[in-house]
Amino acid sequence: METGFRKWIIVITIITSTIIELIDTTIVNVSINTMSGNLGASLEDTAWVITSYAIANVIIIPMTSFLAEKIGRKQYYIGSILLFTLASAMCGFSTNLWELVAFRFIQGVGGGALLSTSQAILFETFPPKERGMASGIFSLGIIIGPSIGPVMGGYIVDNLSWQWIFYVNIPIGLMAALLSFIYLRPTKGAADGRRIDWRGIFLLAVGVGALQVVLERGETDDWFAATYIIVLSVVSAIALILLVWWELTTAYPVINFRVLKSATLSISAVMTFVLGFGLFSAVFVFPLYAQRIIGYSAFQTGTMLLPGTLMAAMISPFLGRMLQSGLRPQYLIITGFLFSAIFGFFMSKSNLATGSAYFFIPLIFRGLGAALLIVPLTALAVSELKPQDIPQGAALNNMMRQMGGSFGIALINTYISNRAAVNRTALVAHVTAADPATQMRLQGFVGNLMAHGATYLRAMQQAIGGLENTVVRQTFLLSYMDAFLLLALMNAFCIPLVILTIKKRKAGAAPQKQVVVSDH
Structure with missing residues (x-):
């Protein structure tokens, strides 16, 4: 735990690192057309710039706890920042598409490590009674990063060149690495002679990597009409089943699935998956709708997302304090799902004549809903874990959010395409x-x-x-309206689930207390 100036320098460094990592999940989306033209590649091939980063992110996130413990958290964190920064520079220097894809994968390895390690460092910086506040602060990066990515990307592409979406990371990354070197407490790697779980790492990379390719490329290649999608789906299913079996039987797993014995973490992981689905789907669908249907530029679209994002950033620390004061996180989660449902419902009622003023209120609801979900879910996930299990719990929770986002974008894209065929036939x-x-x-x-x-x-x-x-x-107006309505219904249906969860936890509280007493 830290105090005073050192504590807040660490907080600023952690939030900055989290933001630049999450910015890079969305900043590239608005510059795909420009990259495609400059690199002489098709749009389909250029989409691998996004896919490779997402694959690396999801593979590395659940491994971060193991690697940080093995190498030493400070060393691993600084190394990840430097790897992310170097890969960002090499992305900008790339002269052909496949160079860029390779360096984006490396950038995703460094960036994915920042997410969970940042959360673990932040929780260690605050005492246990202030972890609600730490969750509120950490959520700033999760909310701000994906939302301002399109704004920055649109501005940079309009005024500079696509390479600068990577170059902007260099000074920020170097400064974050320097501050981490100066202010983070030294940590040592594990010296207990434990062997590295290479089999677990291999199964994780194959299983999650294959699944991510299926999700990212399935819609483009008509899902199971493509042989390679079928093959990768089978490979992914087998590898992930073997991964769970192996990690539960080996003495030194790269992913400690045993922490999921915590009912609170397991329930939070499911909710976090739903959160990722809705959060990333909304950020995916709204820019497409605004640019393709309403006719806004990438920069205009990004600026419309900012008020809701800033509102969420403003309330996040207060939500942390509310959790510290004893407010049950489930009540905030219910409100978050309600606000997210209101966003989807309002958006499903817009039309071709809708002006930007109409979007202001629903986008405020979107931002508030995201904050009301991210802050309590982040706090709830690790609330009952032992200190040594918090990094692994945080890593698994973050992986579920990223996986939810991948599933969300893939499924909502497929849904829009299917609805487009139905709506066109009707029209x-x-x-x-x-x-x-x-x-x-x-x-x-x-x-x-x-x-x-x-x-x-x-x-x-x-x-x-x-x-x-x-x-x-x-046709596409009606299809996007259907997509927004689907997001509204999905969020609304989660509310009864949370209510049932509250009842189950209340029912299970007494027996748990009795067990603790009998142990004494």
């Missing part, structure tokens, strides 16, 4: 030569084009093209 059924409204609109297009000098044949061709564009736009 086209009404756009026929016998429909008076269609004929009136078509003739209006033709008359307007002929008035501007087009021949009748040319005007008719352009009018049919304009009608098709209208159908396409309306």
Whole structure:
């Protein structure tokens, strides 16, 4: 535990490291088109820049506790910052797509390690009674990072070049490494002669890596219509089953699944998965809707997310204090799911004429909902763990959030595509030569084009093209509305689950107390 100036320097360093790692999960999304053109690659291939980072993140996160204990937390943390920073520089220097993909994977290895190690360091910096406050502070990075990524990415791509989305990490990373070297307490790696669990590391890398590729690329290649998706799904299932069996039987596991005996951690992990699903899906769907349907630029879209993000950042420390004062986290979680459902419901009622002012309130609800979920879930996950188990519990909880985000983006993308096919069929059924409204609109297009000098044949061709564009736009508008409604329902359905959880925990409290007494 730290006090005074040293304590708050560590806090600032930790939050900065968390933010730059999570910024890089979304900052690249808005520059894919630019990268594709500059590197001479297809959009499909360029998407591997995003996929490789996500794969590395999810593989390394559950290993962070083991590696930090083996190497020493301070050394591992500083090494991860430096690896992330060096890989960021090499991403900017890349001259072809596959160089960039390789360095993004390395960047994800360094960045993924920062997330859980940062949380563990932050919890050790605060005394146990202030861990609610620590959770509130840590959540700032989780909320701010993904939300400001598109803003920064849009601004940089519009005003500089795509390489600068990586170069901006260099001075921040070097400063974070320097402050960590000066202010973090020295730690030693384990010197007990324990062997490294190479089999567990291999199974984890294969299982999670294959699953992540399936989730990231499934929609692009029509899921199980592609042979490699089927093969990777089978490989992932086998590897993950073997991983759990091996880690529960080996003496020195790379992932200590035994901490999941804590009912609180297990329940929190499930809720955190749902949180990741909704959080990352909303950040994925809203920019697509705003840019493709409403016509906003990447920078405009990012700035619309900022008020909700700032509101969430403002209340997070207060939520931590409320938890410290004894407020049950479940009540905040219920409110968080309710606010997230309100966001999805409001968004599902927008249309092509909706202005930016309409989005302000629902996006505020989104930000508040994220804060009300992240802060208590982060605190609840490790609340009943022994100090030595907190790093492993934090790592597993963070992995569930990242996995929830991967599942969320993959499934919501598939859902939008499926709904687009259904909605187009429904719309086209009404756009026929016998429909008076269609004929009136078509003739209006033709008359307007002929008035501007087009021949009748040319005007008719352009009018049919304009009608098709209208159908396409309306199709995707309805599909995005369906996606927002799905997110609203998913969050609403979680509320009864949390209520049941409260009842179960109350019922289990008395027997647990009796066991403790009998042990004494």
